[in-house]
Amino acid sequence: MKEYLLGNAAIARGILEAGAGVVTGYPGTPASEIVESVVSFDQKCNLHVEWAVNEKTALEVAIGASWTGTRAVTVMKHVGLNVAADPFMTLAYTGVSGGLVVIVADDPFCHSSQNEQDTRRYAQFASVPCLDPADPQEAKDMCIYAFELSEELELPVLLRPTTRVSHARADVEVEEIKKRNSNPEFVKDPARWVMLPAHARPRHTELLKKQDAIKSALTDLPWNRLVLRGDVGVITSGIAGLYAEEAIKQLEADISILRIGTFPPPDGMCSEFLEHVTKVMVIEELEPVLEEYVERSARENNPDLKILGKRTGHIPREGELNPLIVRNAIAEMIGSPLEEVPALRDAEEILPPRPPALCPGCSHRATYYAMMQAFGKDAIFPSDIGCYTLAVRMGTIDTCLCMGASITVGSGIRFGGEERDICCSIGDSTFLHTGLPGLLNAAYNKARITVAILDNSTTAMTGHQPHPGTGFTVTGERTKAVSIESIARALGADSVETVDPYDVDATIEAFKRAKECPGLSVVIAKQSCVISALRAGVRRRPFVVNSENCNGCKKCVKFGCPAIEFDGETARINVLCTGCGVCAQICENNAIEVVVD
Amino acid sequence: MKTTECDIVVVGVGGQGVILISNVIGKAALKAGLPVRGAETHGMAQRGGSVMNHIRLGCEFGPLVPAGSADIMLALEPAEALRYGHYLSRDGAALVNTYPVLPTTVTTGKSKYPPLDEILAPLRKICRTVKTLDATKLASTAGNPQTMNVVMLGVLSKYIPLREEILIESLGDSIKTKYLEVNRRAFELGKGEV
Numbered sequence: 001m002k003e004y005l006l007g008n009a010a011i012a013r014g015i016l017e018a019g020a021g022v023v024t025g026y027p028g029t030p031a032s033e034i035v036e037s038v039v040s041f042d043q044k045c046n047l048h049v050e051w052a053v054n055e056k057t058a059l060e061v062a063i064g065a066s067w068t069g070t071r072a073v074t075v076m077k078h079v080g081l082n083v084a085a086d087p088f089m090t091l092a093y094t095g096v097s098g099g100l101v102v103i104v105a106d107d108p109f110c111h112s113s114q115n116e117q118d119t120r121r122y123a124q125f126a127s128v129p130c131l132d133p134a135d136p137q138e139a140k141d142m143c144i145y146a147f148e149l150s151e152e153l154e155l156p157v158l159l160r161p162t163t164r165v166s167h168a169r170a171d172v173e174v175e176e177i178k179k180r181n182s183n184p185e186f187v188k189d190p191a192r193w194v195m196l197p198a199h200a201r202p203r204h205t206e207l208l209k210k211q212d213a214i215k216s217a218l219t220d221l222p223w224n225r226l227v228l229r230g231d232v233g234v235i236t237s238g239i240a241g242l243y244a245e246e247a248i249k250q251l252e253a254d255i256s257i258l259r260i261g262t263f264p265p266p267d268g269m270c271s272e273f274l275e276h277v278t279k280v281m282v283i284e285e286l287e288p289v290l291e292e293y294v295e296r297s298a299r300e301n302n303p304d305l306k307i308l309g310k311r312t313g314h315i316p317r318e319g320e321l322n323p324l325i326v327r328n329a330i331a332e333m334i335g336s337p338l339e340e341v342p343a344l345r346d347a348e349e350i351l352p353p354r355p356p357a358l359c360p361g362c363s364h365r366a367t368y369y370a371m372m373q374a375f376g377k378d379a380i381f382p383s384d385i386g387c388y389t390l391a392v393r394m395g396t397i398d399t400c401l402c403m404g405a406s407i408t409v410g411s412g413i414r415f416g417g418e419e420r421d422i423c424c425s426i427g428d429s430t431f432l433h434t435g436l437p438g439l440l441n442a443a444y445n446k447a448r449i450t451v452a453i454l455d456n457s458t459t460a461m462t463g464h465q466p467h468p469g470t471g472f473t474v475t476g477e478r479t480k481a482v483s484i485e486s487i488a489r490a491l492g493a494d495s496v497e498t499v500d501p502y503d504v505d506a507t508i509e510a511f512k513r514a515k516e517c518p519g520l521s522v523v524i525a526k527q528s529c530v531i532s533a534l535r536a537g538v539r540r541r542p543f544v545v546n547s548e549n550c551n552g553c554k555k556c557v558k559f560g561c562p563a564i565e566f567d568g569e570t571a572r573i574n575v576l577c578t579g580c581g582v583c584a585q586i587c588e589n590n591a592i593e594v595v596v597d
Numbered sequence: 598m599k600t601t602e603c604d605i606v607v608v609g610v611g612g613q614g615v616i617l618i619s620n621v622i623g624k625a626a627l628k629a630g631l632p633v634r635g636a637e638t639h640g641m642a643q644r645g646g647s648v649m650n651h652i653r654l655g656c657e658f659g660p661l662v663p664a665g666s667a668d669i670m671l672a673l674e675p676a677e678a679l680r681y682g683h684y685l686s687r688d689g690a691a692l693v694n695t696y697p698v699l700p701t702t703v704t705t706g707k708s709k710y711p712p713l714d715e716i717l718a719p720l721r722k723i724c725r726t727v728k729t730l731d732a733t734k735l736a737s738t739a740g741n742p743q744t745m746n747v748v749m750l751g752v753l754s755k756y757i758p759l760r761e762e763i764l765i766e767s768l769g770d771s772i773k774t775k776y777l778e779v780n781r782r783a784f785e786l787g788k789g790e791v
Contacts, residue, residue: 004620004627006637029639111638135634135660168660169620169635171627239659246600246658323663342665342683347719351680352708354610354700356646390644557705562645565704 005172007165010136011103012037013172014143016047019180020073021098022065023049024058026433027462028077029112030166031105035075036463039475047180051465051474054403054433055080059087059102066100067193068184071147073101078117078160079402080104083434085122088156090195092126093203095154097187099147106162108285108320114385114402116318118287119160120237123263127207129214130158130263131223132238136170138223138261149217153210162285164239164320215264223261226269230254232334233277235270235294237261237284240321244283247327253334265293271301281333282309285321308333356390360563361578363527364388364454366501368396369559369586370525371423371452374511379421382410384435386427387461387529388454394560396425404434411438411447421515422449428484429459429467436491442520443492450514450521451493455484456529464532485524494519501525504585530578540579541594545571549591556583556592602631602655603757604662608681609673610698611646614746617771618671619650621750625759625767626654636660645700649681654758670724671753673732673746674698679716682723690726692752693717694745696733728752728791735786741776744783751787761788 005013011034015023025035039049048065052058055076065072076084081104088102104122107113123130131146133139139161146157191199218224225241233256236244241259248255258273260266274280274297282291291309298305308314314329315321328338344351358365368391371381383389383397384406391397399409410424426435431453442449459465466472471481488496495517499510507525514521528538545556550570557566563576564583573583573592584592605622609615616637626633636651651662667685672678672693685691695713702708721727730752736745747768754761765784769777 002627004624004633164636164660167637167639169623169633169637170660171633242659249598249600252598322661323659324665327663339663339665344680344683347679347682350711350715351676352700352702352710354645354647354676354680354702356611356644357701359644387644554706560701560705562701562704565699566706 001174002171003174004169005136006033006037007136007139007161007168008033009037010140010172011143011159011161012041013174014140015073016041016177017175018144018147019071019178020147021047021070021180021182021184022062022072023047023075024052024061024072025075026052026055026058026080027459027465028080028105029462030107030163031075031077031103032462032465033166034103035474041177049474051467053468055083056087059084062100063087063091063096066096066098068098068186070098070184071180072098073103075103076105077113078104078106078119079113079115081119081122083403088122089126091156092128092207093195093200094192096150096156097154099150100156101143101146101150101159102156103143103159103161105166106160106286108162111163114400116286118289119158120263120289121287123158124289127211128155128158129153129218130160132261132263133159133161133165134239134242134259134261135165136168137172139165140172142223142261145221152217153213155210155214162239215267218262218264219266219268221262224266224269225259226273227257228273228276229256231256231276231278233257233273233280234330235260235273235280235282235290237290240283240285240326243321243323243326244330246323247330250327251331251334251336253330253336255330255334260290263289265290267297270294270297274298274302274305277305279306279333280308281314281329282307283315283321283326283329286317288317357560357562358387358390359530360561360576361530361580362387363456363501363525363530363580364391365394365560366504366580366582367452367454367507367525368394368425369582370501370504370507371396371425371511373508374515375421375423379423380413380418382406382413382422382424384426384430386430386454388425388427403430404438407435407438407442407449407451410449410451411442411445414447414449423452423511423515424449425452425454428453428455428457428469431484432468436487439488439493439522440491447520448518450511450517450523453484453488453522453524455524455526456532458529458532460529460531464529488522488524492520493522496522496524498524498526501527502580502582504582530580534578540581542573542577542579543581543584543592544573544595546591546593549589551589551591553588556587559583559586600656600658601653603669604656604667605652605654605669605671605757606662606667606681606684607650607652607671607673608677609648610677611644611648613673613698614743615648615650615673618746618750619652621764621767621771622652622753622757622759624770625763628763628767629759631655632657634658634660645698647677647680669753669756671749673749675713675716676710679720682720685724687724689724690728690756691720691724692749692756693720693727693729694732694749695729696731696745730790732787735790736783739783739786740779744780747780747783748787751784752791754784754788755791
């Protein structure tokens with residue numbers, strides 16, 4: 001039976017059809033929907049699904065589950081594997097018991113990420129296999145196979161979709177969801193699970209010995225496809241294979257094609273291909289992983305082979321590929337005419353940019369307004385990853401490196417010798433992810449900084465997922481709601497205050513007090529995300545500008561709320577207003593009032 | 598050689614329901630027995646950002662419509678129609694809702710929103726057909742301005758190789774039953790504009 005599924009939903013189907021018992025992850029675009037789809041497909045809650053506190057935690061939990069013989073999977077975006085890299089690298093030594101699939105979604109072009117790293121490099125680094133799907137059907141099928149492969153090799157297996165697979169949709173064949181075998185047991189075996197040096201050394205040797213078994217297992221899979229035609233060819237990885245197939249059909253060209261979907265690639269198939277062609281173009285997104293393999297293989301199998309790709313400048317190393325880039329690359333190789341790449345050109349000059357912005361009524365906008373009033377433009381504002389990063393146009397986002405870095409970078413800026421005021425900002429979910437060690441470090445190593453924790457009681461940017469501060473799990477069950485205020489005190493902050501950012505004066509005063517604190521001060525700006533509030537049924541009276549009192553100073557307009565417009569003479573509030581009331585407090589002329597009916 | 602039967606790009610502002618109607622079209626194609634591919638932009642719904650979805654009917658290749666190849670652009674907002682105009686093929690049709698949504702760069706005074714004819718003129722030079730309508734006004738007539746996307750779906754139904762009944766059935770699968778009637782009215786009003 002076929003269904004029109006999002007790539008991530010197809011992967012979730014694969015997880016359930018393979019009979020996984022534990023699913024963990026941390027929200028991150030483009031991976032988040034995988035965990036959410038597992039929850040919505042598996043209504044009977046037959047398996048343990050969790051949003052973990054961060055990706056290292058998520059992977060470690062999945063590892064523990066795998067070591068009882070239960071099939072487990074962990075889900076994250078590409079930079080999440082950096083957080084999970086510590087357990088991941090040594091996991092390759094210990095190996096797994098129940099199949100363990102590590103699903104890492106890459107984001108070529110950084111549609112929603114701070115970098116565009118290539119997860120296949122991690123597969124090389126850890127010496128474990130990686131499957132590279134080209135579309136939602138492959139993603140699902142590979143996910144199911146990954147569990148089998150993992151159990152056969154007793155190794156973790158990486159599955160790495162990219163944005164154009166995870167957020168693509170296609171008609172996908174779905175099967176029955178299997179009941180999972182349940183005979184879980186943790187079998188004691190310190191030589192395997194305890195990585196003391198004396199145990200680790202032989203495990204490394206074991207891992208290296210397994211490399212041949214990996215290659216042999218990947219040889220006959222349907223996702224490595226060889227079609228021999230003329231003596232000019234393309235070798236592709238993942239989705240680039242689909243772009244290449246389409247180009248070859250459109251060009252009606254006599255081109256051989258080798259589509260690779262597994263790492264390491266199959267030696268036999270590759271040498272057969274390389275011996276057949278005299279010129280080849282390697283087409284893959286991001287790193288030249290496949291290209292380097294082809295170069296090495298050609299040295300043995302066809303030293304005169306002409307290889308085009310990233311090294312020759314024919315395929316970009318940054319950004320994502322698309323059908324036109326690939327078509328033109330292939331056309332150039334065979335001497336066919338290129339398609340002109342249409343671009344915006346003149347239109348760009350007259351169109352106003354439309355970047356994503358903080359929502360009307362967003363509490364972060366209010367918090368940053370108060371922060372700027374108290375600290376002034378000259379202070380330094382390290383920040384972090386979340387919806388609040390969109391406030392960069394307010395001048396209160398001076399750094400954004402990776403999850404949890406605002407507090408630590410802020411400390412480093414202080415220790416480096418900067419004397420000006422430093423006010424870091426971090427969201428509630430980000431704080432619980434990796435901000436905790438940063439705050440502890442700031443207290444312990446005596447950083448004189450202010451930390452603003454923006455607590456809107458959700459993980460908003462990635463789709464409003466719950467976290468330990470919200471009191472709900474991913475399945476909607478109630479659980480402990482940890483107190484961020486208590487945590488901040490326990491980690492050693494000298495002063496901790498909680499304020500409502502919708503109360504502008506109180507928030508400015510709290511920031512002023514924090515600014516004067518000679519040690520480590522924490523201000524928790526606590527107000528529900530406006531979208532969460534609307535969904536929960538909270539309705540506030542909207543506001544309106546009294547144009548008689550408005551003198552056109554534009555103070556409210558500069559605040560930047562999408563609900564506030566300027567019609568040339570006076571300000572105007574439109575239908576988007578959610579009634580937060582912040583602009584009314586900012587206005588110096590009492591020109592903004594709540595609507596009374 | 599043709600690699601797809603009909604390539605469509607749906608553009609608009611986050612929150613206008615671009616993903617919803619893209620899914621309706623995709624599911625309808627599945628019902629009609631066509632292979633179908635699509636690509637989405639996520640995350641912009643609450644944040645008012647620019648959105649483009651791709652839908653490829655009768656296609657078994659990648660999900661992205663090559664720039665310059667779209668047979669149809671369904672534009673829920675006029676500025677976005679021009680912003681993605683370069684995806685249209687010369688023979689393509691642009692179906693454009695003329696009701697503007699001002700971005701924050703305009704409401705805060707940093708940029709200007711161009712008048713409609715300055716948006717439509719370059720668009721008319723790119724492709725063969727430009728059909729315009731105030732779909733937001735029609736949606737209000739249907740009973741709910743949020744059904745604007747379904748008004749546009751009604752317009753689209755006259756241009757794509759999918760039967761109307763299948764589109765309506767797919768629409769019914771995608772929305773709550775209590776909203777079905779107002780959405781059907783919106784669909785009819787859109788269809789009636791062609």
